[in-house]
Amino acid sequence: MDERxxxxxxxxxxxxxxxxxxxxxxDKTELIYRLTNTNKVYFLSRPRRFGKSLLVSTLExxxxxxxxxxxxxxxxxxxxxxxxxxxxHIDFSVSKYMTAEALSAVINYQLLQWEKLYGREEGETxxxxxxxxxxxxxxxxxxxxxxxxxxxxxxxxxxxxxxxxLQIEIRDIMRDxxxxxxxxxxxxxxxxxxxxxxxxxxxxxxxxxNLQNISMWDEYSAICxxxxxxxxxxxxxxxxxxxxxxxxxxxxxxxxxxxxDGYHFSENSEDIYNPFSLFNxxxxxxxxxxxxxxxxxxxxxxxxxxxxxxxxxLDDTTATAEQFDAPTNRITDPLPVLYQSGYLTIKGYDPxxxxxxxxxxxxxxxxxxxxxxxxxxxxxxxxxxxxxxxSFIKDLRAGNLDGCLExxxxxxxxxxxxxxxxxxxxxxxxxxxxxxxxxQYIDVEVDTAIGRADAIVKLQDTLYVFEFKVDGTPEExxxxxxxxxxxxxxxxxxxxxxxxxxxFDSATRTIGTWxxxxxxxxxxxxxxxxxxxxxx
Numbered sequence: 229m230d231e232r233x234x235x236x237x238x239x240x241x242x243x244x245x246x247x248x249x250x251x252x253x254x255d256k257t258e259l260i261y262r263l264t265n266t267n268k269v270y271f272l273s274r275p276r277r278f279g280k281s282l283l284v285s286t287l288e289x290x291x292x293x294x295x296x297x298x299x300x301x302x303x304x305x306x307x308x309x310x311x312x313x314x315x316x317h318i319d320f321s322v323s324k325y326m327t328a329e330a331l332s333a334v335i336n337y338q339l340l341q342w343e344k345l346y347g348r349e350e351g352e353t354x355x356x357x358x359x360x361x362x363x364x365x366x367x368x369x370x371x372x373x374x375x376x377x378x379x380x381x382x383x384x385x386x387x388x389x390x391x392x393x394l395q396i397e398i399r400d401i402m403r404d405x406x407x408x409x410x411x412x413x414x415x416x417x418x419x420x421x422x423x424x425x426x427x428x429x430x431x432x433x434x435x436x437x438n439l440q441n442i443s444m445w446d447e448y449s450a451i452c453x454x455x456x457x458x459x460x461x462x463x464x465x466x467x468x469x470x471x472x473x474x475x476x477x478x479x480x481x482x483x484x485x486x487x488x489d490g491y492h493f494s495e496n497s498e499d500i501y502n503p504f505s506l507f508n509x510x511x512x513x514x515x516x517x518x519x520x521x522x523x524x525x526x527x528x529x530x531x532x533x534x535x536x537x538x539x540x541x542l543d544d545t546t547a548t549a550e551q552f553d554a555p556t557n558r559i560t561d562p563l564p565v566l567y568q569s570g571y572l573t574i575k576g577y578d579p580x581x582x583x584x585x586x587x588x589x590x591x592x593x594x595x596x597x598x599x600x601x602x603x604x605x606x607x608x609x610x611x612x613x614x615x616x617x618x619s620f621i622k623d624l625r626a627g628n629l630d631g632c633l634e635x636x637x638x639x640x641x642x643x644x645x646x647x648x649x650x651x652x653x654x655x656x657x658x659x660x661x662x663x664x665x666x667x668q669y670i671d672v673e674v675d676t677a678i679g680r681a682d683a684i685v686k687l688q689d690t691l692y693v694f695e696f697k698v699d700g701t702p703e704e705x706x707x708x709x710x711x712x713x714x715x716x717x718x719x720x721x722x723x724x725x726x727x728x729x730x731x732f733d734s735a736t737r738t739i740g741t742w743x744x745x746x747x748x749x750x751x752x753x754x755x756x757x758x759x760x761x762x763x764x
Contacts, residue, residue: 234465236507241281243289247297252465252507254458257303259451260286269419269436272451273426273443273553274493275570277504277519279452280422281319284379287420288315291375313375313417314366316342321380325387328397335405342366355401360408363415373417376409381432382423389527402432410436425568426553444553449497454506456489456499465510472513487515490589492574502570505592519570520596528565529604537562538653539601540660542572543674546583571597595668602661606643617665625687633730633742636662640738655698655732659683663694681714691715691723698732702743705729709745 237251246253263270264287274280289297293312298304318338325331332355339358346365352358366374384402388394409419421433426443433439442448450458459466459481470480484501488509491500508518532539545563552567566572567586571593576585588594602613616639623631639662663683666672671686683694693715695705706729709715715725726746733740 234468234510236511237282238504238507238511241285243282243285244294244297246282252462253301254454254461254503255301256283256286256451257290257298257301258306259448260290261303261306263442263448263451264290264418267440268417269438269440271421271423271426271433271439271441271443272448273423273441273568274452275568276424277502278570279503281321281379283452284317284319284377284420284422287375287377287418288317291315291418311372312370313372314346314370315375315377316362316366317377317379319379320383323383325384325398326394328394328401331384331398331401335401355405356407359405360412363408363412367415373415374412375418376416376420378406378419378421380423381421382425386424386525386527390530399432406432406436409433410438413438425565444494444549446494446496449492449494450500452503453491453500454503455501456485459484459489459501459506462510469510469513473515483515484509486590487592488590490573490575491570494574495577495579495584497574502589502592517592517596519592520600525569528562528569528571529601531560531562531565532601533604535560535562539657540674542566542588542597544575544585544587545572546585548582549584552584552586591668595665598661598664602665605658605661608642612642613665617662618669620662621666621669624685624690624692627690629692629726629728629744633728633739637739640732641736643737655734656682656696659696681709681712684714684718686723689722689724691718691721691725693718693725693727694730695728696730696732699734700731702729702731702741705731706743706745 235249235251237246237253240246240251245251260283272280272283290303290307291313292315293310295304295307295310298307318335320334323330323334335355339355339362342362343358346362346369348358349361352361363374363376381402384398385395388398409416419436421439426441442451466480466484467477469475469484470477473480473483475483484506485499488501488505489499491497491502493500502519505518509515531537547563551561552563552572563572563586570589572586573589574584575587577583578585588597599610599613602608603610606613616635620632620635623629623635640658643658659682660674663672663674663685666685667674673680673684673686675682681693682696683692685692685694693709695709695714697705706727709727709729715727718725724747726744728742728744730742731740732738
């Protein structure tokens with residue numbers, strides 16, 4: 229195969245297809261061998277487009293004894309016997325589940341396929357009895373214990389999350405279908421279940437008390453996704469990426485890391501890249517936001533608003549594992565689904581208090597998620613939001629601060645009246661989104677903690693310090709910038725620092741007045757280049 233024309237496994241979820249047609253494959257078979265030869269009943273949660281289905285397909289090929297597919301991989305030298313087992317593989321992502329009948333149809337179809345191979349006996353009228361019969365006959369007919377692979381088990385629950393009655397029906401159907409698994413232990417060689425969330429796991433698989441949830445195990449943190457070390461085995465791809473974007477190899481590595489790296493799935497997890505985004509970047513030779521091409525689930529945005537979740541905390545929040553990775557019967561708290569869906573990831577761990585720090589994994593996720601949130605909070609088309617943000621930046625670069633704020637005033641005035649309210653948090657959230665989205669074009673820091681200005685905007689030679697008040701005065705905002713010494717950390721550079729105090733008028737639902745303080749208006753100590761407020 230000509231290495232100049234690489235084939236990337238974008239949308240390829242079948243291991244046999246991938247190996248037979250020369251697609252790039254990052255070898256995970258050493259971990260797969262360890263997994264399959266340690267315990268036998270597992271659950272793994274990972275975000276969408278992270279390679280769960282390819283992992284399940286690889287397991288199917290391995291247990292089907294397809295040795296030739298593993299030539300040149302770690303498994304080739306690890307496995308000596310290559311036994312062939314009967315494999316029952318069901319993928320719940322094949323349909324949309326707007327009714328209980330849709331789920332029943334999917335399960336019935338899959339049972340019929342297995343019954344063509346292993347038969348069906350009189351009296352097997354329920355899903356559970358049919359599955360039990362299939363497992364026992366597969367064992368009897370082949371002389372080998374059965375491998376059961378369940379992919380995207382939670383797809384039916386995710387589709388019906390906003391319908392409580394349908395959720396109950398679907399859980400009952402799933403519980404009945406899977407109920408034989410525990411009692412069939414002597415007939416089962418390996419059971420592997422994947423999904424995005426754990427919110428239904430406990431009720432559906434409650435009888436599987438030997439289920440090993442490896443979702444947050446250090447040992448298997450890299451079983452899906454691509455590690456930093458594995459990325460550097462793709463040297464030719466990085467070189468082509470660098471050439472296409474007029475970068476050095478090192479610059480391309482840094483760019484890829486900032487855009488697609490940053491996932492951690494356990495306390496001591498390796499750095500994990502999103503494989504879908506990475507391979508799309510290599511294929512198209514550009515740094516786009518590929519993971520968000522299908523958009524953010526509507527139910528997640530609705531959940532954030534219904535729960536009154538402070539989205540400013542998404543930059544850096546702390547929680548125990550029980551708070552962000554706990555199974556529940558129905559999604560009511562945004563934090564677990566934000567983590568399990570990949571919008572937040574582990575960025576730190578304090579063993580003294582067993583507290584995890586969660587934040588956005590990388591630039592791709594932050595930008596894509598905020599772009600999805602903005603229309604939900606302001607109800608303006610995405611193109612209008614982008615227009616305001618880009619125009620704001622252009623005015624700032626030209627030094628036209630009054631024009632910037634007039635544009636921001638126009639932005640707020642364009643938001644439909646029925647969406648506005650007088651809560652300060654509402655306005656702070658929109659300011660936060662606006663300035664955070666500016667960060668995709670220029671360097672912006674947005675307040676997420678006490679002791680920092682609402683927004684710091686850095687241009688090549690000028691730094692703007694913004695502070696916003698709701699139903700206050702711009703003078704109060706400027707006074708806070710000075711009294712809290714927000715500008716001090718930036719005095720060491722050569723920036724011209726401009727302080728901007730802005731008042732938001734809740735009665736008119738837009739910016740009222742503003743006031744600036746430029747370098748020539750700021751008084752400094754004679755001994756140090758610090759504002760008077762910072763002098764000893």
